[in-house]
Amino acid sequence: MAQVTKLTVNGRPYTIDADADTSLLSVLRDQLDLIGSKYGCGEGQCGACTVLIDGNARRSCITQVGSVGQKQITTIEGLAQGDRLHPLQEAFLEEAAMQCAYCTSGMIMTAVSFLRTNPNPSAAAVSHSMEGNICRCGTHPRIVAAVLRAAKNGNPSAKESGQ
Numbered sequence: 402m403a404q405v406t407k408l409t410v411n412g413r414p415y416t417i418d419a420d421a422d423t424s425l426l427s428v429l430r431d432q433l434d435l436i437g438s439k440y441g442c443g444e445g446q447c448g449a450c451t452v453l454i455d456g457n458a459r460r461s462c463i464t465q466v467g468s469v470g471q472k473q474i475t476t477i478e479g480l481a482q483g484d485r486l487h488p489l490q491e492a493f494l495e496e497a498a499m500q501c502a503y504c505t506s507g508m509i510m511t512a513v514s515f516l517r518t519n520p521n522p523s524a525a526a527v528s529h530s531m532e533g534n535i536c537r538c539g540t541h542p543r544i545v546a547a548v549l550r551a552a553k554n555g556n557p558s559a560k561e562s563g564q
């Protein structure tokens with residue numbers, strides 16, 4: 402019998418009806434209609450399903466919903482502030498860092514988590530941090546450029562030092 406679980410997603414409380422071992426991704430997509438997180442491999446290998454759990458990038462396809470009831474979950478739908486896009490969303494648009502865009506939400510969520518702890522990264526560090534996210538369209542170079550742009554835009558000290 403399914404269990405009732407409470408979740409907090411994008412700052413909103415939800416009560417869902419699912420077994421504790423149901424994947425967070427399927428709950429987000431099928432019960433909460435938050436379809437920005439994508440199903441790619443379903444095995445934690447591609448990053449298309451990446452969300453933030455307490456601010457850290459996690460693969461929602463291999464996260465059991467029963468393990469995140471006390472945590473803050475953020476999906477791509479929760480990044481913008483009203484009409485104002487998150488700096489990473491803006492940077493991805495400015496760099497045209499997507500083709501089919503299937504990987505994009507996972508890329509952005511991974512980058513949000515990375516920049517939180519690495520606000521002024523090198524190109525090599527950005528490239529390394531995004532290696533676990535697969536883009537079949539070959540847009541990795543533009544993705545790296547977008548993350549660097551967001552770091553610069555969102556970090557006044559980087560701008561001031563001309564980096």
Ligand code: FES
Binds near residue numbers: 446460462
């Ligand atoms: S769908 Fe989750 S890592 Fe591929």
Ligand code: FES
Binds near residue numbers: 502503504505537
């Ligand atoms: S833009 Fe198509 S998979 Fe990345």
